[in-house]
Amino acid sequence: MLDAATELFMKQGYGAVSMDAVARAADVSKATLYAHFASKDALFATIVSDACCLDTVDEASFWADPADVGATLRLIGGRFLRYLLQPETLARYRVVVAESVRFPELGAAFWVNGPLAFRNRLAAWVVQQSEAGRLAADDPQVAAEQFIGLLRSGLFMRASLAVPPAPDSREIEATVEAAVTTFLRAFAPR
Amino acid sequence: MLDAATELFMKQGYGAVSMDAVARAADVSKATLYAHFASKDALFATIVSDACCLDTVDEASFWADPADVGATLRLIGGRFLRYLLQPETLARYRVVVAESVRFPELGAAFWVNGPLAFRNRLAAWVVQQSEAGRLAADDPQVAAEQFIGLLRSGLFMRASLAVPPAPDSREIEATVEAAVTTFLRAFAPR
DNA sequence: GTCTATAGAAGGATAGAC
DNA sequence: GTCTATCCTTCTATAGAC
Numbered sequence: 001m002l003d004a005a006t007e008l009f010m011k012q013g014y015g016a017v018s019m020d021a022v023a024r025a026a027d028v029s030k031a032t033l034y035a036h037f038a039s040k041d042a043l044f045a046t047i048v049s050d051a052c053c054l055d056t057v058d059e060a061s062f063w064a065d066p067a068d069v070g071a072t073l074r075l076i077g078g079r080f081l082r083y084l085l086q087p088e089t090l091a092r093y094r095v096v097v098a099e100s101v102r103f104p105e106l107g108a109a110f111w112v113n114g115p116l117a118f119r120n121r122l123a124a125w126v127v128q129q130s131e132a133g134r135l136a137a138d139d140p141q142v143a144a145e146q147f148i149g150l151l152r153s154g155l156f157m158r159a160s161l162a163v164p165p166a167p168d169s170r171e172i173e174a175t176v177e178a179a180v181t182t183f184l185r186a187f188a189p190r
Numbered sequence: 191m192l193d194a195a196t197e198l199f200m201k202q203g204y205g206a207v208s209m210d211a212v213a214r215a216a217d218v219s220k221a222t223l224y225a226h227f228a229s230k231d232a233l234f235a236t237i238v239s240d241a242c243c244l245d246t247v248d249e250a251s252f253w254a255d256p257a258d259v260g261a262t263l264r265l266i267g268g269r270f271l272r273y274l275l276q277p278e279t280l281a282r283y284r285v286v287v288a289e290s291v292r293f294p295e296l297g298a299a300f301w302v303n304g305p306l307a308f309r310n311r312l313a314a315w316v317v318q319q320s321e322a323g324r325l326a327a328d329d330p331q332v333a334a335e336q337f338i339g340l341l342r343s344g345l346f347m348r349a350s351l352a353v354p355p356a357p358d359s360r361e362i363e364a365t366v367e368a369a370v371t372t373f374l375r376a377f378a379p380r
Numbered sequence: 381g382t383c384t385a386t387a388g389a390a391g392g393a394t395a396g397a398c
Numbered sequence: 399g400t401c402t403a404t405c406c407t408t409c410t411a412t413a414g415a416c
Contacts, residue, residue: 029383030412094290115347186375
């Protein structure tokens with residue numbers, strides 16, 4: 001039931017999905033649906049809030065090669081960008097952005113559990129690498145944010161707007177490589 | 191009539207706006223509306239396509255101080271980021287992202303006239319500065335994209351998601367300053 | 381808890397007069 | 399070109415039986 005609603009809302013957005021459609025997809029009656037969720041808003045909020053517990057980049061990637069900053073950035077960057085460009089990720093992003101004004105808690109939940117959480121995790125890694133003398137970042141939060149910005153630019157915007165062609169592996173790897181290069185030029189200890 | 195529709199669609203999105211509401215806001219009857227636009231889809235497409243002729247950063251900014259790369263980057267970056275964070279810009283972005291799947295031409299028009307156009311203009315500037323020996327960018331397109339990414343990171347995402355607080359001048363200037371610093375570390379001739 | 385059936389409102393679109 | 403009035407569909411939500 002939640003699964004069916006999730007798929008519909010993510011693919012088509014709040015306005016385009018009716019409670020009839022959800023009931024049909026979940027193979028229950030509309031009355032049953034309303035027995036579990038007070039309203040369409042409540043169902044939508046539940047669905048999307050649940051989907052905000054994101055797992056962008058697995059913890060192991062941060063520890064794969066602690067001594068090699070470039071390799072770790074390439075690994076993390078690749079994982080992150082690939083994650084961003086997944087159809088499900090893009091669909092969720094579209095829905096949340098679209099409804100963030102009418103459902104402010106939703107935008108906030110997404111922000112805190114998604115972009116902000118990843119930035120903080122990355123910033124912690126930057127701190128750690130700086131202490132080890134392998135990076136020289138005055139402000140780890142800014143450095144982390146900038147690395148994310150370097151990755152997200154271009155491909156993600158194009159994909160969010162559903163402009164073909166869909167990014168291929170070559171484009172993704174080139175973007176990651178360029179991001180790592182620029183990041184290291186700015187933050188490698190000299 | 192177009193004005194009323196534009197305001198409503200941009201503020202509330204496609205699904206939340208009815209033709210009744212547009213007619214009321216424009217102070218005409220629904221029949222009159224349908225005499226000018228074949229359907230709600232057609233009205234929406236017209237509205238948003240028109241709004242895609244963006245003017246992100248005025249041409250003069252690119253020529254304000256040709257010899258000073260840092261100053262020009264700060265000027266352009268500031269203008270661009272401020273533009274991105276305007277309520278109207280954010281509203282338009284939300285609508286286009288939300289409906290880009292159901293209205294592909296719309297996402298494409300926005301992409302071409304907005305992000306892509308600005309990136310190309312910026313890349314042309316990078317070429318020019320590189321030829322003058324004031325920048326050293328192997329790939330101007332990538333450099334331009336990266337500068338935009340450095341600017342767009344963080345604040346724009348938060349603002350898109352309508353997460354308070356709204357970015358203030360201090361945050362904006364700090365972001366621009368950090369972007370310029372990182373960009374120059376990566377692309378200043380050595 | 382789950383169903384069928386339906387209320388009640390709102391939406392997109394049109395007919396036909398002026 | 400513009401209006402009033404209306405058609406028909408679809409939507410959210412609920413009543414009441416099992």
